[in-house]
Amino acid sequence: MDTAIGSRGAEVLRGKRVVLVGRWASMPRRDVARLVRQHGGVVLQRPDASADLIVVGEEDLALAEGLDREPWYDRRIQGAVDDGRLEVITETAFWQRLGMVEAEQGAHRLYTPAMLAELAGVPVAVVRRWHRRGLIRPVRQVLRLPYFDFQEVTTARRLAELLAAGMSPRAIEKKLKGLGRLLPGVERPLAQ
Structure with a gap:
């Protein structure tokens, strides 16, 4: 940018x-x-x-x-x-x-990785990994800083629940890929 x-x-x-x-x-x-x-x-x-x-x-x-x-x-x-x-x-x-990011407007609030980590109760490094792996997707990015919407907050919370239940990050990714094959019309099962 x-x-x-x-x-x-x-x-x-x-x-x-x-x-x-x-x-x-x-x-x-x-x-x-x-x-x-x-x-x-x-x-x-x-x-x-x-x-x-x-x-x-x-x-x-x-x-x-x-x-x-x-x-x-x-x-x-x-x-x-x-x-x-x-x-x-x-x-x-x-x-x-500076006019590089729109101000928050009601329900369209955006969350940085640090904010998302706090809301999901996980370290920022975990949120960054989810982002790199495509498990959560930013709605916009300013330079290197991704911004996530509330749908991604929900997804992050679900991912955090799976981690807390004892699933490894690799197992979560494997299960989600399997769900993607079973539900080909659903691009992101946790976001549903």
Whole structure:
């Protein structure tokens, strides 16, 4: 996917002091930093209260546990957030602001692998394996970051239930291939 952003995205970044933290799922952090600089933003190396925006990568997103567990989230940063001088957003929210991903619209919410893993109760690595093997399919992809719809949440939960019941990933894949042969008109049996 092209990383060029429109004028709206350029306005979002122009003159902003941006910090990129965590591992990014969509592209290497250095490429994101280059994109920010190309559109008039200043990339800071470490989080501090002088930043305008801190963007948290979603490769292994742990924000569900709370920002206060992040080592970089100190009292000065908390104060800047409370005062409205600093904003902390996720990688997906960042791409939405730049116009590269549509904002969530009601039932059409999209889920990153980290979000899907949390909803299914499995590690992110398991979700990535399911994606690589074609057991779950993204409805869209921004750079390297896949986005899944609610149907895939349901499929992921069913896969997680099979794992919890003691089936190995290989056995699950074998059974699904067998179902595919028995039900040729059904492309994805777990999604039904």
